[in-house]
Amino acid sequence: MILLSDPRVSDTPVADCGEPLADIATCPAIALDPRERDEAGAYGRVRTGVLERLSSASERLPAGVGLLVIEGHRSPAEQARRFALYEDRLRASGITDPAELRRRTSAFVSPVEVAPHCAGAAVDLTLVDRDGVELDMGGAVNGHRTGDERWCPFDAPGLSPSARDNRNLLAGCLREEGFVNYPSEWWHWSYGDRYWALMTGAPAAVYGPIQVLSAGSCDH
Structure with missing residues (x-):
């Protein structure tokens, strides 16, 4: 598995296309978990193409799954804080x-200089039913934070048939749209960043680091 700390990732060039960040909440087809959003809502944004x-x-x-x-x-700054914390x-x-x-830290938290989340290119996501209840994925999103690293890899051994099916369902719809998975985290998918390239x-990469300066403005 190629980790985000691999020099091949940082050596990948960036030709940023200039797309701004868009608020995920503007897309009614996608649910947004409010638990990790900051006051500016920055955690709920991705590039428009994403x-x-x-x-x-x-x-x-399928119907009833979102x-x-x-x-x-x-x-x-938040990426650097999380990297240091896990380190x-x-x-x-x-x-x-x-x-x-x-190397070990980058299995779950990307070095800030290549972080897909900092480029607005990545999402951490899961599947829910029509009532908003999360489906069985065999482990929680960000399970490494609670010591459940065993279940974090997409192909983790020992998954139940339902968890395996649900992970494959998630992967199928995202791969069809060009997303790539970070194999140590079943929930992390990205498009357009260095790792994707x-x-x-x-x-x-078509997306490089982008910083929110204020509401409605960004800096590449």
Whole structure:
């Protein structure tokens, strides 16, 4: 598995297309979990092209099943905070070699300079039924935060048949729209970032880091 700390990811060029961030809440076909949104709603935003593909992906799901986005765009400062937090947790477990620490941390939190979330290119999401109840995915979104790393990989061994079917259902609708999965996190999918470009063979990423300055304005 290629991790986000791999030099091949950071060596991938970026030719940002200039698309702005769009509020996921403007798309009625997609549910947005409010639990991790900041006051400006930045966690509920993605690039306009990503939102269009998410909308199309939702239409590929069977009746009564929908997408629930937990998180979209993330600021570089928040990304750096999360990276340091998980790195500290691994260091406390006895991992002290700097290279290994960075590699292990990047399995669940991307280095800020290549983070798909900071480019507005990634979403953490799951499936819900018509009542908004999350389907059985074999493990929680962001399960690494609670020590449930075993169930985080998309192809984690030991999943129940229903969890495997639901993960495949999620993957099917997203891959049809060009998204790629980060294999250590079943819930993380992205389009247009450096990792996506590397995995698909695209000549360059079309989305680079983007910072929300104020309501309605962005800086690449």
